Amino acid sequence: MPHKTLVIGGGAAGIGAAGGVKAADPANTVVVYTDFEDVGYSPCGIPYVHGKEIDSFERLFLAQKEAYVQAGIDIHYEKHVESIDVERKRVTVQGEGEVAWDRLVIATGFDYADPGVPGGGLEGLYYVKNIRRAMEWDKVLDTAKTAVVVHATPLGVEMTTALAQRGLETHLVDPQPWALADIVDPDIIAPVQESWLELGAHLHFNTTLEAFRGERTVSSVATSDGELPADIAVVCTHKRPNISLAAQAGLMVGPTGGLVVDERMATTVADVYAAGDCAELPHGVTRLGVQGLTGSHAYAQGKVAGFNAGGGTKRYQPVYVPWGTPAGKWVIGGASFGETTATALGIPFMVGQAEGISRARYYPGVKKVKIKLLAEPVQRRLIGAQMVGQEGIKERADFLATAVKFGLTLDDLAAMENVYSPAIGALNEPIVLAAQNGLESVPHGR
Numbered sequence: 001m002p003h004k005t006l007v008i009g010g011g012a013a014g015i016g017a018a019g020g021v022k023a024a025d026p027a028n029t030v031v032v033y034t035d036f037e038d039v040g041y042s043p044c045g046i047p048y049v050h051g052k053e054i055d056s057f058e059r060l061f062l063a064q065k066e067a068y069v070q071a072g073i074d075i076h077y078e079k080h081v082e083s084i085d086v087e088r089k090r091v092t093v094q095g096e097g098e099v100a101w102d103r104l105v106i107a108t109g110f111d112y113a114d115p116g117v118p119g120g121g122l123e124g125l126y127y128v129k130n131i132r133r134a135m136e137w138d139k140v141l142d143t144a145k146t147a148v149v150v151h152a153t154p155l156g157v158e159m160t161t162a163l164a165q166r167g168l169e170t171h172l173v174d175p176q177p178w179a180l181a182d183i184v185d186p187d188i189i190a191p192v193q194e195s196w197l198e199l200g201a202h203l204h205f206n207t208t209l210e211a212f213r214g215e216r217t218v219s220s221v222a223t224s225d226g227e228l229p230a231d232i233a234v235v236c237t238h239k240r241p242n243i244s245l246a247a248q249a250g251l252m253v254g255p256t257g258g259l260v261v262d263e264r265m266a267t268t269v270a271d272v273y274a275a276g277d278c279a280e281l282p283h284g285v286t287r288l289g290v291q292g293l294t295g296s297h298a299y300a301q302g303k304v305a306g307f308n309a310g311g312g313t314k315r316y317q318p319v320y321v322p323w324g325t326p327a328g329k330w331v332i333g334g335a336s337f338g339e340t341t342a343t344a345l346g347i348p349f350m351v352g353q354a355e356g357i358s359r360a361r362y363y364p365g366v367k368k369v370k371i372k373l374l375a376e377p378v379q380r381r382l383i384g385a386q387m388v389g390q391e392g393i394k395e396r397a398d399f400l401a402t403a404v405k406f407g408l409t410l411d412d413l414a415a416m417e418n419v420y421s422p423a424i425g426a427l428n429e430p431i432v433l434a435a436q437n438g439l440e441s442v443p444h445g446r
C-alpha cells in the first residue's frame with residue numbers, strides 16, 4: 001500500500017532518498033524539505049569553480065527544479081523543519097505548521113565544526129556549502145588578495161589548491177603535523193605539500209587557531225604561528241553530523257556522533273530512516289562506526305533508506321571507503337585506511353610499496369604513481385591502501401576498496417593480470433609491484 005514519506009534534507013542523501021521512495025512504488029507520496037534555495041547541484045564542484053577550473057556555477061546543477069516535479073517529488077525549498085514528533089508521526093515546519101507522515105527519512109547532513117575561537121561572528125568567514133552563497137563569495141574572491149584556510153581537511157585541501165591557483169596569498173592553518181593527518185600518511189601527502197609551496201601557498205602546521213580579528217569584517221587570523229592577513233577566512237573544519245533535530249526526537253546517536261542505523265538504514269525508531277552525513281555506518285575491516293563519508297556514500301545510502309521507507313527491501317553494506325582528490329599538483333587517494341590509522345587503532349599490518357608509472361615509460365605524459373598496500377600479516381589479506389600520482393588514482397582506489405572488501409591477499413595482487421597499452425597503462429602495474437615488494441619482505445616459506 002502506498003505510503004507518504006517525508007524527507008528532511010535536499011542534499012545527496014535526501015535526493016537519493018526521494019528517488020528511492022518513488023522507485024519502491026511510484027504511487028508513494030514523497031515530500032522533501034530543505035533549508036536551501038536549490039537541490040540537485042553538486043557542492044563537490046564548488047572549489048573547482050573558485051579555482052577557475054570550471055567556468056560557471058550553473059554547470060554544477062544536475063537537474064532543473066521542473067525535473068523533480070515531473071518525477072512526482074514535491075520539494076519545499078527554504079523550509080526549515082523545527083521538530084520531529086515520532087509518537088504522533090508529525091514534523092513541524094517553519095511557515096507550514098504540523099505535517100503528518102507515514103515514514104520519515106532524516107538526511108540533515110553535516111555542519112562544519114565550530115572553530116571555537118573569538119571572532120566567529122565576523123563577516124568574511126566563508127563556510128563552503130550552499131551554491132547561492134558560493135556564487136556570492138566568488139565575487140568576494142575577485143577582489144580579495146589574502147585568504148586563510150582553516151584546517152587541512154579534504155575541503156581545506158581543495159580550497160588551498162583552488163585559492164593558490166587563483167593567485168591569492170593563501171595560508172593554510174592546521175593543528176596537526178601534516179595535511180589530512182587523520183586519514184593520510186605523511187609520505188603520501190609530502191609531494192602535495194611541496195607542490196603547494198611551489199604554487200606560493202604558506203603552510204602553517206602544528207599551528208593553533210586563536211582568533212578571527214577585524215572591525216566588522218575579518219582582516220586577519222591570529223594563530224600560534226603569528227597573525228596572518230585575511231581578506232577572507234575559509235572555515236574548513238571537520239564535518240559534524242547535524243543530528244540535533246533527531247536527537248531531540250529521541251533517536252539513538254552512536255559514538256561518532258552520527259545517528260545509529262541498521263543495514264536497512266532504519267534508525268532505532270520505527271518507520272524512521274536516516275542516511276548520509278548525519279548517520280554512522282560500520283567500517284568493513286574494523287566494524288567500528290564511521291561518519292562524514294563522501295557524497296557518493298550519501299547518495300547511495302539515501303537510495304537504500306528511501307527504497308525501504310517506500311516499502312521495498314534493500315541493504316546497505318559496511319563501507320571500505322575508496323577516496324581520492326586532486327591536491328596541489330597531485331592526486332591522492334586510497335581505500336579503507338593507511339598506516340597512521342592502523343597504528344592508532346593497534347591493528348597489526350605489513351606493508352608493500354612501490355613507485356611505478358601510469359603509462360609506458362616512453363609515452364608522452366607518463367606520470368609517477370606511488371602505491372602503498374597494507375595487509376594483515378598472517379593471511380596477507382589487504383586491509384588498506386594509499387596512493388599519490390597524477391592519473392589513474394581514482395580507478396585504483398575503487399579497485400583496491402573492492403579488493404579489501406572481497407578479501408584479496410598480497411599474493412593475489414602480486415599475480416594480478418593488468419592492461420598494458422602504452423598510452424594508458426605500463427607493462428608493470430604499480431599495484432602488482434607494491435604487492436610483490438611486500439611479499440619479498442616476508443621470510444621465505446611463510
Ligand SMILES: Cc1cc2nc3c(=O)[nH]c(=O)nc-3n(C[C@H](O)[C@H](O)[C@H](O)COP(=O)(O)OP(=O)(O)OC[C@H]3O[C@@H](n4cnc5c(N)ncnc54)[C@H](O)[C@@H]3O)c2cc1C
Binds near residue numbers: 292296
Ligand atoms: C564544498 C563541498 C565539496 C565536496 N566535495 C566532495 C567530493 O569531492 N566528493 C564527494 O564524494 N563528496 C563531496 N562533498 C559531499 C559532502 O562531503 C557530503 O558527504 C555530502 O554533502 C553529504 O550529503 P548529505 O545529503 O548527507 O548532507 P548535506 O549535503 O549536508 O545536506 C543536508 C541537507 O539537509 C538540509 N537540512 C538540514 N537540516 C534541516 C532542517 N532542520 N530543515 C530543513 N532542511 C534541513 C540542508 O538544507 C541540506 O539540504 C562535498 C561537499 C561540499 C559542501
